[in-house]
Amino acid sequence: MATSLWATRAASFLRINVPCRGFATGSDVPICYLALYCYEIAAAFIDWFLKDLKYADSHEWVRVEGKSATVGITDHAQDHLGEVVYVELPEEGSKVERGASFGAVESVKATSDVNSPVSGKVVEVNTKLSDSPGLVNTSPYKDGWIIKVELEDDSDLPCLMDPERYTKFCEEEDASH
């Protein structure tokens, strides 16, 4: 189950970025070895890209870089939501609080609140989501980011889950169905 969850995240990521597309190099290296090499490069890149994320139990992710944080919803969340047709974004300059709702997404006639994993001030919102809400589905960790926050402090971060704990959390939640 952990492998399939990781593979789902990897597949989601690969839809938006594959670092190596060397299948038509014309070299003597057999295609299958080249494909395997590219896969391993991609897997290492994904691992590096996603390992710095922290996760909330309401299925949002946050990437912290200094005093700045980027927030979105996870691949697990977008999969369980279905096709997103609308994203309600907060105003830039508004305050967000850890665990409190700052916006919503709509899919299959259901609006689902999106909660902030951190406290701070919204400094940027992803305006592309107004015309392309589906980016939340196709690129949840990259082009589907939702808000950027200037952190109040970093005291919220220890409350969040690392990738391994979040993977286990998702497995346990799905098993309760």
Place this chain on the structure above:
Amino acid sequence: MRGPRSIEIWKMGAVNYLEALKLQEKLTSDRKTHKIKDTLLSLQHPPTFTLGKRRTVHNVLVSEAELKAMGAELHYTERGGDATFHGPRQVILYPIISLRDIGTGARKYVENLESTMIELASLYGVKARAGETGETGVWVGQRKIGAIGVRISSGITSHGLAFNIDPDLNYFKHIVPCGIPDKEVTSLQKEVGLGQKLPSEQVIHEQLVSCFTKIFGYTDVTWRDKTSVSSDGNE
């Protein structure tokens, strides 16, 4: 092994839309803080038009003054979905349940609401189906018999589904129902044939609730007569 899943059903009769909204807000808050267990409101509304979070006012084809003149109200809500109508002879279910407790997301939840209405229709020999992508709801052929609009806040649901037993379908002419133009709205009465007598509304409400509890796997079901309940949940 998972224990029995419990739910309390509130049989409420006819309830004003705003009163029901305030009650749902209170119950959602109580469910979030574990003061109550999963709860399902079973009720009807007087003639009421509603819009969802996207505020698709262009799908309401008459002015609010004209709606008032015909004895209807218009309300803006935070649920998903587009414009719809609620009225007498339409059964409404508002589940206030924790999706996290059952490891279910929005997509699966809505599929189960669709299945609930499809199951009820099948009790009367009506073959209904879930809508295609972008047409969430329950259809008989190209005619819509059941609508869905849901809100999920911290994993707790509110709003829900509306199934047409025999409402006055003329009201739907004043909106583009669910934002889908050129599609008819139908009812159980219309689909079984106007000459066919349906059981009382109370019976159909109870049947719909039973379909819901079966599909959602509730094994411990308590019924409460709440026909005199106010919006703060007190009788």
